[in-house]
């Protein structure tokens with residue numbers, strides 16, 4: 001058996017694990033991180049950047065959202081159904097965390113994700129230039145990893161942790177399996193669980209979220225996020241906190257149909273359910289998590305977005321009405337060509353339809369024909385009179401009147417990083433039992449312990465996932481150092 005000893009054993013070196021490890025080492029604690037994969041960063045390698053409020057980047061951009069405003073907004077959004085102290089501490093630490101990362105050489109640009117969102121996302125500028133966007137946060141991971149190395153954090157790769165060692169009710173280390181199958185044991189004063197949630201574990205997702213695997217498409221699958229941390233924490237006596245998947249709505253196999261995803265997702269198009277009825281003010285499609293909630297209530301948990309040819313031609317000529325950070329601005333340029341290619345694909349043609357009449361479109365897509373015809377008649381009349389009498393839409397109201405018509409079957413989606421929660425923690429990130437008793441020595445950070453959203457991810461504050469992961473890691477490390485001084 002291979003044996004280690006340290007102050008803090010960090011279970012996993014994703015975003016929150018790295019933040020915990022670096023912050024603990026900066027406090028003078030000896031740290032060993034055990035990571036299942038060969039690399040650091042977990043799901044964060046796929047992302048764009050973290051939340052912060054009152055950061056120096058925001059101040060330079062003349063943004064005036066205060067921590068108090070953000071805190072009150074978030075607490076009202078969650079109906080005060082989450083740990084107010086933890087939310088406070090995460091928000092208050094967030095600006096300092098941006099400074100902390102900038103001191104490591106990370107550069108940021110702030111962005112909102114949609115008009116009503118706050119400019120809280122600090123998207124990472126990729127090293128060597130390039131546009132901040134998906135995977136840009138990989139540069140932040142690189143800098144954190146370098147900083148960990150510089151501080152002497154020992155990083156043990158390909159070593160999945162299996163168990164928390166408990167003695168007299170206290171966490172005193174971990175057991176893991178090394179790359180060659182050798183048993184590994186690390187004795188430590190503290191254990192920090194940071195395994196990134198249950199995102200890749202279909203069984204746990206079905207059991208804990210109630211949504212069957214066939215009803216939701218998981219994109220950007222990050223292998224290894226199997227809920228290990230939750231299982232180990234629960235086995236060590238930690239309580240269970242509810243998990244709420246961050247559902248959104250998207251195009252099937254979206255990464256391979258990026259321009260069509262941009263065309264149908266970034267802007268509200270007329271949206272109906274399988275019965276042919278509208279069910280949401282389509283403007284809400286920018287607030288993906290609300291759209292996701294509404295879809296969960298629909299038959300088959302799907303919806304259908306419909307556009308006509310005149311509208312696409314208009315957008316090609318005058319440019320997209322809505323732009324976002326993710327899709328760029330050219331997603332209509334080759335719409336008709338992209339559409340023909342997609343319609344010819346065996347798999348994708350089950351999700352994407354084209355027809356010369358609404359009746360034919362309904363038949364192809366499997367939507368109730370009579371209701372769809374009626375819905376479109378009504379919709380065209382709302383467009384003509386500039387007033388949506390059903391669901392109060394006010395923007396981008398375009399009639400469906402020029403064939404051929406296109407219909408995208410949109411599905412419930414979430415990324416594998418997007419199932420937060422599970423381990424019950426207090427505001428110091430200490431694991432607690434179901435009746436709130438602290439389990440000495442045991443901390444949990446990042447998505448495993450992210451219980452601050454209530455039932456729906458707060459997309460009004462983009463970047464909140466990474467914000468929680470970084471700041472919970474830093475806070476936990478500071479509490480560990482404080483506790484060590486009292487030993």
Ligand SMILES: Cc1cc2nc3c(=O)[nH]c(=O)nc-3n(C[C@H](O)[C@H](O)[C@H](O)COP(=O)(O)OP(=O)(O)OC[C@H]3O[C@@H](n4cnc5c(N)ncnc54)[C@H](O)[C@@H]3O)c2cc1C
Pocket residue numbers: 011012013014015016017034035036037039040041042043044045046047048049050051159160161162194195196197220222223224225226228229415416417418445446447448462463464465466467469
């Ligand atoms: C495509 C995509 C884009 C995203 N974009 C953003 C964004 O722009 N902004 C934002 O805020 N959030 C974003 N997110 C979410 C964000 O990346 C995650 O919430 C965040 O990375 C979670 O951090 P974490 O430390 O909890 O887990 P992760 O960073 O996923 O790390 C978990 C680590 O645990 C390891 N592990 C698991 N089990 C074990 C074990 N038993 N032993 C040892 N190691 C183990 C894994 O290998 C992994 O390295 C995105 C997610 C995805 C998938």
